[in-house]
Amino acid sequence: MTKNAIGSIFFLAFSCFYFFNVFNIKKMPGSQFEVMTASTFPFYLGLGGIIISLTILILSFIKKDSDFLTLEYLKKLDFKTTIYFVIAMLFYGFTIRTLGFIIATIIFLTIGFLLLKEKNIKRILLISSGVSIGFYLLLNNVLGVYIDPGMIYEYFVGVDS
Amino acid sequence: MMDGILTGVVTAFTTYNIMMVAVGCFAGTFIGMLPGLGPISAIALMIPITYGMEPSSGLILIAGVYYGAIFGGSTSSILINAPGVAGTVASSFDGYPMAKGGQAGKALAIAAYASFTGGTIAAVFLLFAAPALANVSLSFQSSDYFALMVLGLTAVAAFAGKGKFLKAAIMTIFGLMLATVGTDSDSGIARFTFGRLDLIDGISFLLLAMAAFALSEAMMNILENHKQTKEEMDALKKDIGSLKITKEEVKEMAPTVGRSSVLGFFVGVLPGAGATIASFLAYGMERSIASAKEKLKFGKGSVKGLAAPESANNAACSGSFVPLLTLGIPGSGTTAIILGALISYGIQPGPTMYVDNPELFWSVIISMYIGNLVLLVLNLPLIPYIAKLLTIKKELLLPLIIFFSLIGVYLVTFNNFDIYMMTLFAVVALFLRIVDYPMAPMILGFILGGMMEDNLRRALTISDGSFAFLWERPITLTILIITIIMLLMPLISELFAKMKKSKEEVQQ
Numbered sequence: 001m002t003k004n005a006i007g008s009i010f011f012l013a014f015s016c017f018y019f020f021n022v023f024n025i026k027k028m029p030g031s032q033f034e035v036m037t038a039s040t041f042p043f044y045l046g047l048g049g050i051i052i053s054l055t056i057l058i059l060s061f062i063k064k065d066s067d068f069l070t071l072e073y074l075k076k077l078d079f080k081t082t083i084y085f086v087i088a089m090l091f092y093g094f095t096i097r098t099l100g101f102i103i104a105t106i107i108f109l110t111i112g113f114l115l116l117k118e119k120n121i122k123r124i125l126l127i128s129s130g131v132s133i134g135f136y137l138l139l140n141n142v143l144g145v146y147i148d149p150g151m152i153y154e155y156f157v158g159v160d161s
Numbered sequence: 162m163m164d165g166i167l168t169g170v171v172t173a174f175t176t177y178n179i180m181m182v183a184v185g186c187f188a189g190t191f192i193g194m195l196p197g198l199g200p201i202s203a204i205a206l207m208i209p210i211t212y213g214m215e216p217s218s219g220l221i222l223i224a225g226v227y228y229g230a231i232f233g234g235s236t237s238s239i240l241i242n243a244p245g246v247a248g249t250v251a252s253s254f255d256g257y258p259m260a261k262g263g264q265a266g267k268a269l270a271i272a273a274y275a276s277f278t279g280g281t282i283a284a285v286f287l288l289f290a291a292p293a294l295a296n297v298s299l300s301f302q303s304s305d306y307f308a309l310m311v312l313g314l315t316a317v318a319a320f321a322g323k324g325k326f327l328k329a330a331i332m333t334i335f336g337l338m339l340a341t342v343g344t345d346s347d348s349g350i351a352r353f354t355f356g357r358l359d360l361i362d363g364i365s366f367l368l369l370a371m372a373a374f375a376l377s378e379a380m381m382n383i384l385e386n387h388k389q390t391k392e393e394m395d396a397l398k399k400d401i402g403s404l405k406i407t408k409e410e411v412k413e414m415a416p417t418v419g420r421s422s423v424l425g426f427f428v429g430v431l432p433g434a435g436a437t438i439a440s441f442l443a444y445g446m447e448r449s450i451a452s453a454k455e456k457l458k459f460g461k462g463s464v465k466g467l468a469a470p471e472s473a474n475n476a477a478c479s480g481s482f483v484p485l486l487t488l489g490i491p492g493s494g495t496t497a498i499i500l501g502a503l504i505s506y507g508i509q510p511g512p513t514m515y516v517d518n519p520e521l522f523w524s525v526i527i528s529m530y531i532g533n534l535v536l537l538v539l540n541l542p543l544i545p546y547i548a549k550l551l552t553i554k555k556e557l558l559l560p561l562i563i564f565f566s567l568i569g570v571y572l573v574t575f576n577n578f579d580i581y582m583m584t585l586f587a588v589v590a591l592f593l594r595i596v597d598y599p600m601a602p603m604i605l606g607f608i609l610g611g612m613m614e615d616n617l618r619r620a621l622t623i624s625d626g627s628f629a630f631l632w633e634r635p636i637t638l639t640i641l642i643i644t645i646i647m648l649l650m651p652l653i654s655e656l657f658a659k660m661k662k663s664k665e666e667v668q669q
Contacts, residue, residue: 003595003596003597004328004596006596007328007331007593007596007597007598008331010592010593010596011331011335014335014338015334015338018338018353021353025350025352025353026350026351028348028350031348035618035621035622035625035626036347036617036618036621036622036626037348038345038347038348038350038352039352041341041613041614041617042338042341042352042353045334045337045338045341046338048334049331049334049335049338052327052330052331052334053331055327056327056328056331059327067597069595069596076385076386077384077385077386077595078383078384078385078386079384081383081384081386082380082383082384082591085380085383085563086380086584086587086588089563089567089580089583089584089587090580090581090584092567092580093567093577093578093580093581093584094577096571096577096580097577105564105568108560108564109560109561109564112559112560112563112564113556113557113560115560116383116555116556116559116560117556118554118556118557123557127557127561131561131564135568139572144213145213145572147572147575148575
């Protein structure tokens with residue numbers, strides 16, 4: 001399948017989903033007398049999205065588009081590491097509130113370096129802890145940005161008042 | 162006007178703001194140098210830092226980052242033939258052959274002098290063009306603004322490149338759709354929130370910009386698993402040689418720099434065009450007017466071939482500030498990000514900014530001179546050392562870029578839902594990159610979405626629900642006619658190409 005066709009199918013699905021949800025937007029009493037309601041603009045956008053994505057899809061077949069998403073190209077891509085990175089990012093989002101900024105950041109960076117096959121453990125630990133502690137001190141002490149220390153810290157040490 | 166300029170000079174020349182220009186230029190140079198990370202990513206990464214600053218200091222820092230990123234992109238183009246920014250691709254045509262021939266220092270110096278001259282000439286133009294256009298645009302009404310936004314979005318699609326018009330158009334609509342998520346500013350009704358409180362305020366522009374650019378670019382690097390080749394590493398470790406340029410070379414490139422700067426500025430002013438188109442046009446123009454003997458040098462290390470795109474891309478950067486500062490309409494992805502930053506500072510760019518915030522308006526223009534000077538005086542001598550940063554392994558750099566992207570967004574709201582949402586958008590952006598859909602139109606659509614809807618609502622209310630406002634005012638009508646011409650441009654050019662081809666076939 002061509003790149004254009006694959007992209008257009010994604011947008012067609014998204015535009016249809018968006019368009020049908022336009023009808024779920026609530027209407028205010030008396031909105032029938034208004035020239036433009038909360039759903040007017042989204043209605044035309046949804047419609048426009050469906051028309052354009054359909055046009056791209058049809059044209060990709062009519063014009064005999066040759067820009068294919070080939071299996072050779074896909075085989076070259078490192079999906080495994082990328083998926084692990086996505087999981088690591090989601091995990092970071094979860095741990096930043098529970099474990100706190102410093103511990104969560106050290107874990108995230110260490111996982112990141114290891115995923116990209118950095119072998120020097122000393123370097124990994126030095127950079128991950130240095131960046132997280134340094135950044136925490138910079139934010140809290142220099143820029144005056146308070147970062148929540150995390151639920152674990154609050155549980156054991158208590159909340160500062 | 163003189164009062165405004167003086168206010169701008171006073172604001173821009175405070176120690177703090179000069180420091181911000183320098184920091185911006187350095188940070189931009191470094192980020193722009195990294196292949197794959199362009200000015201949009203560089204600016205997006207710096208925005209969280211600017212939230213605690215005065216708007217003028219924040220914008221000055223961002224403008225410095227913009228210039229620095231373009232300059233940094235040239236450095237990697239010249240040294241390792243890996244442009245960090247699309248606007249510097251043309252610089253590698255002659256810059257890289259020069260570097261390969263042992264004249265890397267000279268090539269970098271030519272790039273720096275040409276960029277400085279281009280940026281300075283454009284800043285002078287900006288000084289006069291911006292207030293003039295701002296005065297004209299004071300008479301604009303909501304219908305004109307609506308038409309202008311349609312023009313801006315259409316132009317971005319029209320300039321997207323051959324065969325990419327519809328792709329850019331759907332990306333623009335995608336951005337506009339995302340902009341409608343959250344509470345409707347007029348009625349207060351929640352739209353597309355699916356009952357989630359986290360979506361009530363809509364999607365943050367910073368989140369979307371970071372996910373679509375910095376994060377997805379870093380993830381693309383991981384996905385494609387690009388490793389620096391031995392040749393690239395050797396080129397970076399090698400001595401770059403002398404930075405000196407001879408008098409003859411200066412004489413040779415002076416007219417080129419002048420012409421390319423003027424061309425670059427005007428291309429930059431056009432919505433949708435920008436540094437990339439400006440640099441290619443300037444390169445093409447210089448090549449076409451060169452003598453037969455000089456033409457042979459192009460692509461093999463021509464001084465003119467390097468100076469032309471370099472002066473044009475920097476001039477275009479300044480030019481792109483004209484529609485942003487005077488109309489509040491960004492003409493490119495980069496200026497769209499800057500517009501988003503301004504809105505988050507609580508400032509609405511447009512003709513009123515020139516009246517309401519003269520210190521901001523003028524200080525940004527004045528800081529452009531300082532930025533160009535910083536790039537020339539400080540960055541050029543330091544380039545051999547900054548370039549060494551490129552030897553840092555990607556295994557160490559990529560997780561750090563991802564961390565800074567995530568934490569930059571988290572620090573604004575302290576809501577971990579933003580990290581989840583950002584990850585989701587980055588995955589979508591990654592998919593769209595693989596299937597070759599451009600990101601800049603999406604961010605432009607997203608940022609203009611709210612304003613476009615507000616102006617359409619106002620125009621419809623004034624005209625009592627009738628769409629006659631589209632042709633009743635001459636300004637609106639003129640802008641819409643230009644829009645239609647732009648919309649038809651890809652079709653017309655395709656038709657011309659077909660006619661030319663069939664003529665050639667008949668002749669054969």
